[in-house]
Amino acid sequence: MESYKKLLLANKSWIQEKLVLKPDYFEELAKDQKPEFLWLGCSDSRVPAEEITGTQPGELFVHRNIANLAVHTDFNMLSVLQYAVDYLKVKHIIVCGHYGCGGVKAAMTNQHFGLLNKWLRNIKDVYRHNRQELEIYGDQEKKTNRLVELNVMEQVHNLARTSIVQRAWHNFQRPTIHGWVYDLKTGAIKDLVMVKPGTRLDDIYMFDFSESP
């Protein structure tokens, strides 16, 4: 059987499983979505957001890209963020990176990857900002994994630096932004950082909402 056909067959049995437990499962799910979490994760096939967090359809609003980046000119990410914050009113945003991330590894080399260079450049900037700490590590794997953590923390702050998040902090005291790292070798998630609504950022990134809508 061609591999893609397995996916369609699996879909049929998944429908049956759901309907046996709850005959109106799809009818109910189709009505609305009220996810409490926005997930910004890596596209890596080994880090499936719902599976590793035990969440069900309807619980996570998901955006994934290479190396879980929040780039302030990325209209795709920003549209997802705005919809999640302004319309779905999510309470938490989770940035989840993972050790052994191929995007982070690639950014640490001098190889060129065509269009990808422009995306990976964002990770190179995180490396440059943290060069002193990173170059203490003799072991390449430890160095990569520390950059994975630093990259997650940078993306958490990139989200906090958006007017979308700051306006929601100002008006509604949400969302809290979390930085997590998933370990491919153990399945465990490490809780790295939490940035609560109203956290003071570097002054230059703070927007003033006192007079504007």
Ligand code: CO
């Ligand atoms: Co990755």
